[in-house]
Amino acid sequence: AQSVTQLGSHVSVSEGALVLLRCNYSSSVPPYLFWYVQYPNQGLQLLLKYTTGATLVKGINGFEAEFKKSETSFHLTKPSAHMSDAAEYFCAVTYTGKLIFGQGTTLQVKP
Amino acid sequence: GAGVSQSPRYKVAKRGQDVALRCDPISGHVSLFWYQQALGQGPEFLTYFQNEAQLDKSGLPSDRFFAERPEGSVSTLKIQRTQQEDSAVYLCASSSRQGSTDTQYFGPGTRLTVL
Numbered sequence: 759a760q761s762v763t764q765l766g767s768h769v770s771v772s773e774g775a776l777v778l779l780r781c782n783y784s785s786s787v788p789p790y791l792f793w794y795v796q797y798p799n800q801g802l803q804l805l806l807k808y809t810t811g812a813t814l815v816k817g818i819n820g821f822e823a824e825f826k827k828s829e830t831s832f833h834l835t836k837p838s839a840h841m842s843d844a845a846e847y848f849c850a851v852t853y854t855g856k857l858i859f860g861q862g863t864t865l866q867v868k869p
Numbered sequence: 870g871a872g873v874s875q876s877p878r879y880k881v882a883k884r885g886q887d888v889a890l891r892c893d894p895i896s897g898h899v900s901l902f903w904y905q906q907a908l909g910q911g912p913e914f915l916t917y918f919q920n921e922a923q924l925d926k927s928g929l930p931s932d933r934f935f936a937e938r939p940e941g942s943v944s945t946l947k948i949q950r951t952q953q954e955d956s957a958v959y960l961c962a963s964s965s966r967q968g969s970t971d972t973q974y975f976g977p978g979t980r981l982t983v984l
Contacts, residue, residue, distance in 0.1 A: 762911075790969050801873070801960060801975035802912070809970040848911050852969040856902060856925065857962075859911030 760785045760853040764860035772868050777821075777836040779863045781849030784830065789851050791832040793823055796846040796862075805847075808832065819843070839867045871895065873976035875961050881982045882951045890946045890979045894963030901944050902973060903936055904960040912960055918944060919967050951983045 765780040783789055790809050794802040806817025813825040823834045832849060844867045850857040874893045882888050894901050900919055904912035905928075914928040920941040929936070933952075938944040948955055958980050962973040 794975075799977070801977045802962075803975070804972050807970070807972065850911075854925065855900070855967060855969050855971075856914040856917055856928075857904075857912070857973060858914070862909075862911050 760789070760851050760858045762849050762851050762858055762860035764847075764849050764863050766863055767861060768864045768866065770866040770868060771839045773841055774838050777834070777839045777843065777865065779834040779847050779849075779865065781823075781832045781834065781860060782830050783832060783849075783851045785851055785853075791823075791825060792850045792852070792857065793817065793821070793832075793834050794848045794850060794859075796848065798845075802848065805834070839865075841867050841869065843867055873961055873963055873974055875959075875976040875979050877979060878977060879980050879982075881984065883984055884951060884953060886951050887947065887949045888951055888981065890948075890959050890981070892944045892946070892961030892963075892976060894942065894944070894961070895965075895974055896942075898963035898965050898974075899941075900964045900967050900971070900973075901938055902962040902964075903944070903946050904962065905930075906958040906960055906978070908957070915946070915959075948981075951981075953983050956981055956983045 761784045792807045793805040808825045816822045849860045903915040906912040917925040918938040933949045935947045958978040960978045961976045964971040
């Protein structure tokens with residue numbers, strides 16, 4: 759069965775610091791992996807996705823993620839945090855077309 | 870262009886009432902999904918349509934939940950005899966094709982509070 763684990767329900771960084779949000783997956787088939795961001799009272803917005811090909815995926819707003827099959831990981835990074843990055847982040851894997859989400863990580867950015 | 874829209878944005882219901890939540894997907898999108906997001910949790914799959922056909926309803930928590938998409942466009946999620954545990958944000962998403970790699974575009978959600 760497919761599942762996603764996000765390590766750390768809350769991450770706090772200073773503005774300008776590296777952002778690292780962790781995601782590990784379990785999948786019985788080659789996975790398709792996604793990162794979504796959710797701002798308060800809004801729906802989810804796609805940051806990036808991995809399907810096939812290059813394992814380093816670049817997304818919007820300067821985010822990127824690397825698919826590591828040997829570690830079953832798909833961690834999200836951004837070199838320099840902005841105040842506007844404060845939000846809830848969800849990692850997800852697809853299974854028969856539907857998305858299986860992790861519990862989410864709240865990113866706090868301190869001035 | 871217009872994204873996925875949902876109405877109402879907020880709904881308060883008394884326990885035992887029936888509610889209907891509407892989703893307008895992006896025009897021309899074949900696939901439509903409903904998810905339930907409890908407070909502090911990730912969204913959980915409820916049901917999936919390809920055009921008007923409901924292909925997967927494995928996530929519906931009970932027979933009080935019913936979804937339809939009669940003309941392959943607008944969808945309605947109906948909850949009968951609401952219970953407090955139904956309080957959540959209900960998210961609708963659509964994608965242009967059927968496939969695991971397709972991006973799902975989400976609406977803003979309907980926040981349901983059952984008193």
